[in-house]
Amino acid sequence: MQQEMQKQVHVVKQRIHTTCCIVGSGPAGMVLALLLVRKGVPVTLLEAHMDFDREFRGDTLHPSVMEMLDQLGLAERLLQLPHTKMPTLDFEVAGGTFTFAHFDELKTKYPYITVIAQARFLAFLADEMQRYPHFKLLMGAQVDQLLEEDGRVCGVSYRGPDGRYEVRAPLTVGADGRFSRLRKLAGFEPINTSPPMDILWFRLARKADDPRGVFGRFGQRRIIALIDRQEYWQIGYVIPKGSYQRVRAQGIASLRQAIAESIPFLAERVDELVDWKQVAVLSVESNRLPRWYRPGLLLIGDAAHVMSPIGGVGINYAIQDAVVAANVLSAKLRKGEVQTRDLAKVQRRRELAVRLIQKFQVVVQNMVFVKTLQGDGTFQVPLFLRLLDRIPKLRTLPARVIGFGVIPVRFYT
Ligand SMILES: Cc1cc2nc3c(=O)[nH]c(=O)nc-3n(C[C@H](O)[C@H](O)[C@H](O)COP(=O)(O)OP(=O)(O)OC[C@H]3O[C@@H](n4cnc5c(N)ncnc54)[C@H](O)[C@@H]3O)c2cc1C
Numbered sequence: 001m002q003q004e005m006q007k008q009v010h011v012v013k014q015r016i017h018t019t020c021c022i023v024g025s026g027p028a029g030m031v032l033a034l035l036l037v038r039k040g041v042p043v044t045l046l047e048a049h050m051d052f053d054r055e056f057r058g059d060t061l062h063p064s065v066m067e068m069l070d071q072l073g074l075a076e077r078l079l080q081l082p083h084t085k086m087p088t089l090d091f092e093v094a095g096g097t098f099t100f101a102h103f104d105e106l107k108t109k110y111p112y113i114t115v116i117a118q119a120r121f122l123a124f125l126a127d128e129m130q131r132y133p134h135f136k137l138l139m140g141a142q143v144d145q146l147l148e149e150d151g152r153v154c155g156v157s158y159r160g161p162d163g164r165y166e167v168r169a170p171l172t173v174g175a176d177g178r179f180s181r182l183r184k185l186a187g188f189e190p191i192n193t194s195p196p197m198d199i200l201w202f203r204l205a206r207k208a209d210d211p212r213g214v215f216g217r218f219g220q221r222r223i224i225a226l227i228d229r230q231e232y233w234q235i236g237y238v239i240p241k242g243s244y245q246r247v248r249a250q251g252i253a254s255l256r257q258a259i260a261e262s263i264p265f266l267a268e269r270v271d272e273l274v275d276w277k278q279v280a281v282l283s284v285e286s287n288r289l290p291r292w293y294r295p296g297l298l299l300i301g302d303a304a305h306v307m308s309p310i311g312g313v314g315i316n317y318a319i320q321d322a323v324v325a326a327n328v329l330s331a332k333l334r335k336g337e338v339q340t341r342d343l344a345k346v347q348r349r350r351e352l353a354v355r356l357i358q359k360f361q362v363v364v365q366n367m368v369f370v371k372t373l374q375g376d377g378t379f380q381v382p383l384f385l386r387l388l389d390r391i392p393k394l395r396t397l398p399a400r401v402i403g404f405g406v407i408p409v410r411f412y413t
Helices: 002-014 027-038 063-071 118-129 181-185 244-249 252-262 264-272 314-335 340-374 383-390 397-404
Strands: 015-017 020-023 043-047 084-086 088-093 096-102 113-115 135-139 142-149 152-160 163-168 171-174 191-193 197-205 214-219 222-228 232-240 280-283 286-288 297-299
Touching: 002 163, 020 027, 020 152, 027 043, 027 118, 027 135, 027 314, 063 113, 063 314, 063 397, 088 397, 096 383, 096 397, 118 135, 142 181, 152 171, 171 181, 171 314, 181 297, 197 244, 197 264, 197 340, 214 340, 222 252, 222 340, 232 252, 232 340, 252 264, 286 340, 297 340, 314 340, 383 397
Parallel strands: 015 163, 020 043, 020 171, 043 135, 088 214, 171 297
Antiparallel strands: 084 113, 088 096, 142 152, 152 163, 191 286, 197 232, 197 280, 214 222, 222 232
């Protein structure tokens, strides 16, 4: 009898019916779920991991995201959680500090980048959604199959902690990140551009009297990003593409020495770095899909376009995709009328912004990154950036592009 019941429960669990099935609870999937459930659309959100913790994930929320959260009445509550504010984006260069982006001069209630652990941000949004009975978050759900009927995607099949399940929905959204399984299952091939660098990520202790915030240090053929994670520094050490094995062969002591030379206040802490196991290698990629949708399926965020890390715009763009998707689709989903042309509209509204920022990233990569890594060791801030900084009307352009995206996006409440 007990066995019968268990079997029955299992059968019921195997097929969940919802209106929108979202795969991936990163920034894109989580924000889309939030915006849709608030509009009354039933959503099931599937996440392969059992928690939101990831080593070295981006932790930046841009003014556009904060404004959107403010529209939803969530920004002030989010700011109660531990975070730091980054009013400018600075580069340390041989001649001193160059401020690339003046967020503090933007006309917004949130004139800074909010640096908050991404796991904390995602958990905050997940908590907020628990009060909507038509929202379901399933952790440990590894999606590995698209369900199709008459040429239309009608849901997914996934491996859960205790067996196989299905979610059926008129719309499935792939928000499953840079290695998107749904993208592969749908047969989509991205157009790749190969940024000329990779990044080594590691952490070193942070002391109370260290400088605060996020900054980059350029020079001596090195580019190093420092991100203040309160208890520690997250450090990104940029290396030429494909050179990891060569860097590694030089030994961990040579990495320690490079950090100590470039960032003197960390010199007495570099000994914490004893093994390459402490170092994660990020193969930097940049790509975009020519087509983000198929009948019944839409891809957003990194699944549709992986961003180069320049400007730290990946999270912002992923969330902006979610906002546009919610604007275009929520009323249609409520009526059960989503057409393929609606999915095309989401891509049309976002694609130009993605293409423009990726072009801008290529220019910066070539003018700044390649020259610094391969040049004679000196680093000059490019003339166009110095000029931009001196023209009052253009001075805030980099901050606006990074903070709000090339084409700003607003949520229609
Ligand atoms: C090391 C590193 C540092 C970065 N730093 C920054 C930064 O400072 N600022 C910034 O803006 N961007 C940064 N980025 C980029 C940023 O993290 C991404 O652009 C952003 O997270 C994209 O959001 P997303 O929701 O599209 O995808 P993701 O955040 O990648 O989320 C995808 C989710 O889908 C889940 N998933 C994957 N496959 C499956 C499956 N088969 N079934 C179910 N779930 C699945 C994953 O577990 C994950 O939770 C960084 C990226 C890296 C790798």
